[in-house]
Amino acid sequence: VGGRRAIGIDIGGTKIAGLLVDEDGTVHERRERDTPAEDVHATLEQIQAVGAELAKGAAAIGIGAAGMVDFEAGVMRSAPNLAWREVPIRDLVSERLGLPCLLDNDANAAAWGEFRFGAARRYEEAVLVVTVGTGIGGGIIADGALYRGAHGFAAEIGHFIVEPDGPRCGCGNRGCWEQVASGQALDRLGAEAAREDGTILIARMAAGNPVTGRYVADAARQGDATARAIFDRVGRRLGEGIAGLVNVLDPEAVVVGGGVAEEGELILDPARRAFLEAVEAPDHRPDIPILQAALGNDAGAIGAAALALESLG
Amino acid sequence: VGGRRAIGIDIGGTKIAGLLVDEDGTVHERRERDTPAEDVHATLEQIQAVGAELAKGAAAIGIGAAGMVDFEAGVMRSAPNLAWREVPIRDLVSERLGLPCLLDNDANAAAWGEFRFGAARRYEEAVLVVTVGTGIGGGIIADGALYRGAHGFAAEIGHFIVEPDGPRCGCGNRGCWEQVASGQALDRLGAEAAREDGTILIARMAAGNPVTGRYVADAARQGDATARAIFDRVGRRLGEGIAGLVNVLDPEAVVVGGGVAEEGELILDPARRAFLEAVEAPDHRPDIPILQAALGNDAGAIGAAALALESLG
Numbered sequence: 001v002g003g004r005r006a007i008g009i010d011i012g013g014t015k016i017a018g019l020l021v022d023e024d025g026t027v028h029e030r031r032e033r034d035t036p037a038e039d040v041h042a043t044l045e046q047i048q049a050v051g052a053e054l055a056k057g058a059a060a061i062g063i064g065a066a067g068m069v070d071f072e073a074g075v076m077r078s079a080p081n082l083a084w085r086e087v088p089i090r091d092l093v094s095e096r097l098g099l100p101c102l103l104d105n106d107a108n109a110a111a112w113g114e115f116r117f118g119a120a121r122r123y124e125e126a127v128l129v130v131t132v133g134t135g136i137g138g139g140i141i142a143d144g145a146l147y148r149g150a151h152g153f154a155a156e157i158g159h160f161i162v163e164p165d166g167p168r169c170g171c172g173n174r175g176c177w178e179q180v181a182s183g184q185a186l187d188r189l190g191a192e193a194a195r196e197d198g199t200i201l202i203a204r205m206a207a208g209n210p211v212t213g214r215y216v217a218d219a220a221r222q223g224d225a226t227a228r229a230i231f232d233r234v235g236r237r238l239g240e241g242i243a244g245l246v247n248v249l250d251p252e253a254v255v256v257g258g259g260v261a262e263e264g265e266l267i268l269d270p271a272r273r274a275f276l277e278a279v280e281a282p283d284h285r286p287d288i289p290i291l292q293a294a295l296g297n298d299a300g301a302i303g304a305a306a307l308a309l310e311s312l313g
Numbered sequence: 314v315g316g317r318r319a320i321g322i323d324i325g326g327t328k329i330a331g332l333l334v335d336e337d338g339t340v341h342e343r344r345e346r347d348t349p350a351e352d353v354h355a356t357l358e359q360i361q362a363v364g365a366e367l368a369k370g371a372a373a374i375g376i377g378a379a380g381m382v383d384f385e386a387g388v389m390r391s392a393p394n395l396a397w398r399e400v401p402i403r404d405l406v407s408e409r410l411g412l413p414c415l416l417d418n419d420a421n422a423a424a425w426g427e428f429r430f431g432a433a434r435r436y437e438e439a440v441l442v443v444t445v446g447t448g449i450g451g452g453i454i455a456d457g458a459l460y461r462g463a464h465g466f467a468a469e470i471g472h473f474i475v476e477p478d479g480p481r482c483g484c485g486n487r488g489c490w491e492q493v494a495s496g497q498a499l500d501r502l503g504a505e506a507a508r509e510d511g512t513i514l515i516a517r518m519a520a521g522n523p524v525t526g527r528y529v530a531d532a533a534r535q536g537d538a539t540a541r542a543i544f545d546r547v548g549r550r551l552g553e554g555i556a557g558l559v560n561v562l563d564p565e566a567v568v569v570g571g572g573v574a575e576e577g578e579l580i581l582d583p584a585r586r587a588f589l590e591a592v593e594a595p596d597h598r599p600d601i602p603i604l605q606a607a608l609g610n611d612a613g614a615i616g617a618a619a620l621a622l623e624s625l626g
Contacts (some may be wrong), residue, residue, distance in 0.1 A: 068594050068597050077594070077597040077598070078597040085597075086597075125463050126463040140561075142460065142462075143456075147455065148563070149439055149562055149563020150438050150439040150564055150565040151563055151598055151599060152563070153563040153593075154561065154563035155563075156560040156561065156563075156593050157560070157561050159556075159557065159591075160473060160554075160557030160558075160560065160561070161553045161557060162473075162477070163476070163477060164475070164553075171593055172590075173553075173591050240474045240477075240486075241473075241474075243474075244472065244473030244474060245473075245561070247470070248451075248467065248468060248469065248470050248473070248558070248561065248562075249462055249467055249561075250461070250462020250463055250464055250466040250467035250468075250469075251462065251463055252463040277486075278486050280381070280466075280469050280472050280484055281381050281390070281391045281466075281484075283391075284381050284390040284398075284399075285381070286464060
C-alpha cells in the first residue's frame with residue numbers, strides 16, 4: 001500500500017503548505033510556513049526549506065501556485081497575490097532540491113486532487129472544479145486529464161463579466177463572476193447591510209470589527225434573515241455561473257471547494273437551485289451533481305504531489 | 314487531388330443545405346431545400362431528398378443540426394427551433410440513404426469546418442469558434458479535436474448569464490450572453506432607438522417595416538452615429554464574452570462566424586478592443602487573434618462532411 005511518495009506544495013498568498021503524499025493520496029507528513037509574498041527570493045527559500053524537511057523518501061516534488069502558470073515552461077508568468085512575474089519556479093526548485101519538479105496553477109492542482117482522491121474520485125472523464133475563496137479559481141478535467149489550454153492558462157473561470165456595472169475586480173474589469181459569487185461578495189454585502197442598519201445580527205456580531213463573510217455565516221447559521229438572504233444571493237450567482245460553465249464544458253460532475261464551500265448547504269443549496277434553473281435543457285441531459293469538495297485545504301498539495309508522481313511515468 | 318467525398322448537410326430552422334465535399338474541403342455540388350420545421354417526418358424526407366441527389370460518389374454523410382445533439386448516440390435530444398425531441402437522426406438517415414452517417418451539433422460542425430479548411434486552418438491544437446447569428450453558438454477545438462464534453466453537449470456558449478436583469482432569453486433565463494451580443498441585440502437596440510426617435514436614419518431606412526439589425530448595419534456603414542453606437546455596444550459585449558471564454562479555454566485563436574460576423578469590422582473592431590481590455594493578463598499571454606470566419610454559410614456542411622469522412626478512418 002502506498003508505494004512511491006512525492007512532496008506536494010501549495011503556495012498561497014499567506015502560507016506555504018507542504019505535504020508528503022503517497023500514490024494513494026494518503027498524507028504522511030506536513031509542514032507549513034508563512035509566505036513572504038513581497039520577496040521572490042525569500043519565498044523560494046521557504047519552499048526549499050519546506051521541501052528539504054519532507055524530501056526523505058520523496059521521488060518528486062509538485063508545486064501548485066496561485067497565478068498564471070506556463071505549465072510547459074514551468075514558469076510563473078504573473079502571480080497577482082505574490083508580486084511574481086516570469087519566475088522559472090520549476091527549474092529553480094528542482095535544482096535546489098535535486099528532485100524532478102512539476103509546477104502548476106494551484107487551482108489545477110486542487111482540481112486534480114479532488115478528481116483523483118476527493119469528491120470526484122468516482123468520475124473518470126470530465127469534471128469541473130470551482131474553488132470559491134476570496135476569489136474564484138477553477139480546474140477542468142477533460143478526457144481524464146487536466147485541461148490546460150494552448151498555453152497552460154486555461155480554467156481562469158473567475159473572470160467572466162457577469163454584471164457590466166458591478167464591483168471593480170482586481171483584474172481591472174467590472175462585475176467579474178468572482179466579485180459577485182465568492183467570499184468577497186459575502187464580505188461586501190455583509191458590510192453594506194451592517195452599514196445600513198447597525199442593529200442587525202451581523203453588525204452586533206462584528207462588534208465594530210470589519211464585517212466579513214465569517215460573521216455573515218455565523219449569523220446565517222443562527223437563522224438570521226438578512227444573513228441568509230446574503231448567502232442566498234451569493235449562492236445563486238455561484239450556481240448561475242456554474243450553469244454557464246456547464247453549458248460550455250458539459251462535465252459529469254461539478255466540485256465546489258475553497259473556504260466558502262466549507263459553509264456547506266448555506267452556499268450550496270441556493271447554488272444548486274439556481275444551477276437547475278439556469279442550465280440549458282436540464283430535462284435532456286443527465287443530472288450533473290454539484291458536490292462539496294472533500295480534501296479541504298489539502299487538495300492543492302495532494303493534487304500537486306499526484307501530478308508530480310504521475311509525470312514520472 | 315480531392316480523393317474521397319462526403320455529403321455534408323446543415324439543418325437550420327429555415328433551410329436544409331447540402332454539399333458534396335472532398336477531402337480537401339472543396340465543394341463539388343450543392344443543394345438547398347426549405348425546412349418544414351414543425352414536422353419531423355417531413356424534415357427527414359427533405360434531408361433524404363437532398364442526400365439522394367448528392368449521393369453519387371459519396372462515401373459518407375455528415376449532418377450538423379441546431380440543437381442539443383447526443384453525439385455518441387446520434388440523437389437530437391432537443392432542437393428549440395425545430396420542435397424536435399429525442400429523434401435518432403443519425404440512424405434514420407443512415408438507413409434511408411445506405412451510407413455511414415455522423416450527426417453533430419451545427420455549431421460543432423461549423424467550428425470543425427473553420428478549423429480544418431477555414432479561418433483557423435493554420436492552427437493545430439486549440440481554437441474557439443463563436444457563431445453569432447440570431448443567437449450565439451460555438452465549437453471548441455481542444456488537443457486538435459472537437460471538445461464534446463461528457464455527454465456531447467459542450468460548447469453551448471450562448472447561455473452564460475451576463476446581465477442578471479437583462480432581456481428574457483428563449484432558454485428561460487434573463488440576460489444570457491446571446492441576448493446582448495448577437496443579432497437579436499442589434500434588432501432590439503435598433504428598434505428601441507427608432508421608437509425613441511422616428512427621425513433617425515435607422516427609422517427612415519426601415520420606413521415602417523420592423524427594424525432589424527440589417528437596417529442598423531446599413532445605417533452604420535453610412536456613418537450614422539446612433540447605428541455605430543449600437544454596433545459598438547453589441548460588439549463590446551461580444552468581445553467581453555469572448556474574453557471570459559478565452560480565460561476558461563485558453564485557445565490559440567478565436568474565429569467569429571455567423572451572419573453578424575459578416576458585418577466585418579463594424580462588429581469585430583469593438584469586439585477586439587473589448588476583448589483586449591477584458592481578458593486576463595494580456596501582457597503575459599501570447600496574442601490571441603480574433604479572426605473573421607472564412608467559409609460563410611458553408612462552414613457547417615463542409616465541417617459535417619469532413620467529420621463524416623474522418624470518422625471512416
